[in-house]
Amino acid sequence: MANRAESSAGSLPCWVVAAVFAAGIVHLAVSLRALQVTSAADYNYASARQSVRRMQTAGLRGRILDRHGEVMAGNRPSLSIVCLPSGFEKRSWSNTVSAIERGIKEVGEAIGRPSPLSRMAISRHVSQSLALPLYVWRDIGERELAVFSEREREFAGFTVIKTAERVYPGGSLASHVLGYVGRDRGEIQSGDEKFSYFAPEMRGRSGLEAYYDGFLRGVPGEMKLLVDARGFAIREWTVLDATPGPDIATTIDLRIQKEVERQLQGERGACVVMDPRNGEVLALASAPGFELNAFVPTLSTETYARYIDDPAKPLLNRATGGAYAPGSTFKPVTALAALGAGHTADEEYICTGAYACGGMTLRCMSRWGHGPLDMCHALMKSCNPFFCNLGMTTGTNAFCRAARVFGLGSKTGLDLGVDRAGVVPDGDWKMSTYGEKWYPGDLAQMSIGQGMLLATPLQMAMVAGAIGTGSLVTPHLRLDAAPESRPLPFPESHLRIVRKGMRMVVAGDGNLRGTGWRGGEGVPVSVSGKTGTAEVGAGSSRRKNAWFIAYAPSDAPTAAVALVVENGESGGLTAAPKVCEILKAMFAEDGT
Amino acid sequence: MKTFLARFDWLMLAVMLALVSAGTVAIWSAGSARAETVFHGMWVNNLVTAAVGLTLYFAIAAVDYRRTLDFLALPGYVVAIACLVAVLVFGTSVYGGRRWLWFFQPSEISKLFVISLVAWLFGRRRIPLLNIQVAGFRAFLLLAVAVGIPVALILAEPDLGTALTLLPAVAVMAFAAGVWRRGLAAIAALGGIAALAVLGAVYEAERPGVPAARREQIMRFVPLKPHQVRRVKVFLFPETDVTGAGYNLRQAKISIGSGGFSGKGIGRGEMNHLKYLPQSISMNDFIFCVWAEETGFVGSAVLLALFAALLGCGCRAALVSTDGRGRLLALGVSTLVFAHVYVNIAMSIGIVPITGLPLPFISSGRTFLVTVMCGLGLIQSVTIHREEQQT
Known part of the structure; x- marks a missing residue:
């Protein structure tokens, strides 16, 4: 009792405080449950939306043949030297662009080709499609490939990507029938506005290439890119392979x-x-x-x-x-x-x-x-x-x-x-x-x-x-x-x-x-x-x-x-x- | 020694060790997500700090808290005040606040000393040295001065969060000690009204469609710094500026919410590892997000259960203690821990405005970890030395 007498505090406040603690912990638990169980799907979606970019990929374009099966328009492999921006990450964006610019200059000197990209173009790529490789030299020759491959280890952040390019074995033969292709972002399929990127794709601009464009292009595929908070690609994987476009046989002899x-x-x-x-x-x-x-x-x-200027049109x-x-x-x-x-x-x-x-x-x-x-x-x-x-x-x-x-x-x-x-x-x-x-x-x-x-x-x-x-x-x-x-x-x-x-x-x-x-x-x-x-x-x-x-x-x-x-x-x-x-x-x- | 072992609260120790482990894992994960290699080894630092804290814990638990208070409460308080003054003069600035003195943050340590002082002063019917009735108005004035000085110094750093967790701890102790309850109630009510008034004013000023002139007019009466106004704004309108001021909260909520029921796996939190969760605070104030993302609701619930058990140990110590000082000490330290846990987690999910506060045992703050473990050492001491030793 002596102790009691000296004490100023009873046990009631302890219970009150304990009750407040319990209420607080329960409040947190209930709130967390709402967040992590009830709305988990919404937040998962929000998480994926900011960190996963969907890219539409293009299938190999179908060939155009004459009536006997001879190729009038086909595809050939084409090698391009690309720059992967994630290898040049710097704290500031302008330093990142400068680092890429320096890297391109270095590789350019080695392979003997000037940089085809202005600082503006690099900057645009960094700000708009950072997660994608930046195509620097398209369609390089064997000599350039040899030089690059030999010194590839020096050129961190650069690699060679193989794509397909159109080839017309006849040169100007049947040029008005075949028409030509241009590069374009892919066709936006309905309901697929959620694609962030479209692989550059060949798009028919005139002639049969244009008329049968949808047929020749095949069915686009889908790739996903995981990007970090700054937008650099961390990982990529294919969700759906693109289906190559079918060949088209023409009546031309x-x-x-x-x-x-x-x-x-x-x-x-x-x-x-x-x-x-x-x-x-x-x-x-x-x-x-x-x-x-x-x-x-x-x-x-x-x-x-x-x-365009030729009077013979x-x-x-x-x-x-x-x-x-x-x-x-x-x-x-x-x-x-x-x-x-x-x-x-x-x-x-x-x-x-x-x-x-x-x-x-x-x-x-x-x-x-x-x-x-x-x-x-x-x-x-x-x-x-x-x-x-x-x-x-x-x-x-x-x-x-x-x-x-x-x-x-x-x-x-x-x-x-x-x-x-x-x-x-x-x-x-x-x-x-x-x-x-x-x-x-x-x-x-x-x-x-x-x-x-x-x-x-x-x-x-x-x-x-x-x-x-x-x-x-x-x-x-x-x-x-x-x-x-x-x-x-x-x-x-x-x-x-x-x-x-x-x-x-x-x-x-x-x-x-x-x-x-x-x-x-x-x-x-x-x-x-x-x-x-x-x-x-x-x-x-x-x-x-x-x-x-x-x-x-x-x-x-x-x-x-x-x-x-x-x-x-x-x-x-x-x-x-x-x-x-x-x-x-x-x-x-x-x-x- | 026999009493020490017999009365030792093993549950509390087990809970502490579990929390230290969880914290180490979270710090490892948050640190490994960072580009700077110096953070990759932070988890080792945490273990070392925990070892130091544990040593102090046992030492403090072994000694009768009454002696500790008699010897240290007053001198410790004075030293703490001195440190708080020193930090304002010599302190190192980090993220806009002067909080660091040499290797520690005086504001963290001062929490414990203020609590100790209050327990020592108000734990008996009469206040030592001054011989004033605890229940009287003069005791209330003394409390106001004793707490007001460090709080003012802490606010000057500025460290609103620490001040906000210290005040409830002191309030609970004063309430338990029976210090002029009407006055306390009035102050609590006033504080509540003031807080609501500030919220209301910010809401009125920042509501969409309010002209700039009127906003300025209102904000002139709001005693908050610009960054605090921003935080209150984010709290009130969380969806309006998710790329700017509201980014942190948005990412925190996405991290926690996307963890789902069972989490993404330890070390596999995408928001953390892809750096969406702000790097500068993912190891400290927002570490709960890392834990919750990687371990899901299960992990969150386990963490809450551990904290509940810890607080239960504190309340038990307060209840079994026959001594007012012990009771106050246990309640004070428990409330401090509770305030940190509640405010930290609540701000991460947007229930309260964002305040820079560490989560006990989980955040990677060395000073705070040691402080909390010392505080828990005092609670352990209260449990062990529940009865006055007959010497």
């Missing part, structure tokens, strides 16, 4: 394509060779072409400027994107329209060398006139007054209907990005485009393929083939595409007349030569065709585009060709011999 391009060498022009039975495009060329490998790994600014695909006045190659269509409107093949017209209509005079090739002609001979001689008269007496509507039956004035549906519709003018069109009335002279001009009428070489090849087979096919470049065709709404008797005329263009009649006689010389099969010499421009810029369209063999066509050469002499002189060479190459060996 490289043998024919090469011959076509040889014929167009040095010219500005275009040529399309197709199979009129199923629409397979066997060759499609536009001249001048361009070097496809110049776009790999990236097109240099100088080369790009050269292509090498990047333009004239075969599908160049709209030309078809000139006299259009006359078979005029003939069919007239036959449909009640004209007959035997009607004769006396050509005087000129056709006057509505205050203007259209001249004929034959200065003094062809004299009396029937339809087949008018085709053979390509008589302008004859067809002007025929068109004028047929009428605009029937005429335009016939032209549209051949697909003129609308897109062909070719599986290539560039596909111009051309123009089949009529009264409404002229009014809405130029705000002018439709004059009889317009119809006269159109009857001979001049004036406002425009068509692409591909469309004219379709016209030639359709006349030869009797049905119009949709052209396509993908070999396994299903053929699409629709029969022409002309009676077989009418077609036979036009075919006879077109055969006479090449084969002549007795002693008389047709305008396109050079188109069939030495070709082992019979050729039917039509020449065209379209005058474009006026005054000093007046020039002639030389055309030749053909199909062969005449009785059962397996090939339809259209060829145009800008600034040529005439269809018969300039274009027909080139088509002749192409047909000779095609039918020389096996007759396909």
Whole structure:
């Protein structure tokens, strides 16, 4: 009791304090449970969100093959020297950038190549994609690789990465068909906005590379990168392997394509060779072409400027994107329209060398006139007054209907990005485009393929083939595409007349030569065709585009060709011999 | 010796050793995450310090605490005050506070000496030397002065956290000693009101959409330093500035929360090892995050259980003691430990504003570890020497 008396403290405060302690500990336990058990998933997500970066990876791009399996666009391994930023971590970002800059300079001196990256570019990489390797020298050569590998241990933080680059074995061969690729971040798949990075990926920019881009690219994969608080990559692992894109077989026959391009060498022009039975495009060329490998790994600014500034416009695909006045190659269509409107093949017209209509005079090739002609001979001689008269007496509507039956004035549906519709003018069109009335002279001009009428070489090849087979096919470049065709709404008797005329263009009649006689010389099969010499421009810029369209063999066509050469002499002189060479190459060996 | 062994609180020792082990593991993990190699061996330092602390623990436990208090309470207090003054004059600045004197932090040690002094002064009905009634108003004034001086010096460093843990310990002791309870209650109420007023003022000023002029007007009346205002702001609006002022709290919560039920494994805490958890404080004030991330709720609960057991030992000592000084001492030290544990863990999960406070046994603070072990030595002494020795 003595102790008690001296003590100031009872035991009650101890219990109170103990109760407070217990309450405090329980409070902490309950709060921690809420955090670590109830909301653990939320915090796990928050943790992953800040420390795990998702990267979309690209699969190997599929190849583009010709119809016999020959590679037109493939892949080759490419080695790049990259810098891994985590090896250069410094306290401050600017010191990190400087360290990388010094490292690049050192390696650059060793391999004898200057640093391609500005401090700004390095800085951008550090601030935006620190977790990824920084590509310094892309696509290095063997010598550089040897030097680098020898001294790799000195170059801490640098390594060699193997990627794939596009390669075009043919160089500029079929350049407008294939198109080129650029480097791009990958396609953002829907619902995958959560990707932080996209592996640089090849992306088709034109031609088949662009049209079938999604097909060739395959299915992207996914990689995850673990990054620390500053953003440096600590670890990476693959979640899903990217699936390589499938190869694509085209209808192009490289043998024919090469011959076509040889014929167009040095010219500005275009040529399309197709199979009129199923629409397979066997060759499609536009001249001048361009070097496809110049776009790999990236097109240099100088080369790009050269292509863009070139007045010959090498990047333009004239075969599908160049709209030309078809000139006299259009006359078979005029003939069919007239036959449909009640004209007959035997009607004769006396050509005087000129056709006057509505205050203007259209001249004929034959200065003094062809004299009396029937339809087949008018085709053979390509008589302008004859067809002007025929068109004028047929009428605009029937005429335009016939032209549209051949697909003129609308897109062909070719599986290539560039596909111009051309123009089949009529009264409404002229009014809405130029705000002018439709004059009889317009119809006269159109009857001979001049004036406002425009068509692409591909469309004219379709016209030639359709006349030869009797049905119009949709052209396509993908070999396994299903053929699409629709029969022409002309009676077989009418077609036979036009075919006879077109055969006479090449084969002549007795002693008389047709305008396109050079188109069939030495070709082992019979050729039917039509020449065209379209005058474009006026005054000093007046020039002639030389055309030749053909199909062969005449009785059962397996090939339809259209060829145009800008600034040529005439269809018969300039274009027909080139088509002749192409047909000779095609039918020389096996007759396909 | 016989009494020593017979009455020795083995549970307390076991709990201490367990806590030292847990702390060593946490320090190893936090240290290994750092780039600087000097921190990789911090866990060894912790063991060495624990060994020193344990030696002092046994020494203090062996001696009757009454003697210790008689000999050391007053001189120790004076020396502590001297050190606190010295640290303000000669101290080394770390992270914006003058807290280090040579190899130790006087503010940590002063906690124990203030508690000892209060126990010595107020543990009996009459205050020694002055012969004043403990329950009277004069005793209350004496308490205010005796505690006010060191607290003011500690606040001057500034070390708000230490001041905030010392005050509850003293308050509990004064409450248990029966010092002018009405006055105590009034002060506690005033303190509470003041704290709420500060919170309210900061809330009113920093609420989104408050014009800058009005904010400035309000903040003129808030007696907090800019960094303290920031912490209160983070506490009130934790989600507004997660990349700036709120970054630490956000990362602390992610670390603890992502630990989940069973943790990510010792040494495998990603927030810690990927340096998301702020490196400068992961070994000290935020070490609980490292532990909780790597051991999960299970580890957190084990840690809490260990602390509960330790506090239980303290309360038991207070209850079994027949002497007011022993009772006060046990309650004071226990409250100090409790305040550290509660505030440290609570701030890590955003229940209270962030305050720079170590977690006993787990944080890698040498001075504090030794201080706590000495304090627990005193509690052990109270347990052993519960009855006045008949000498």
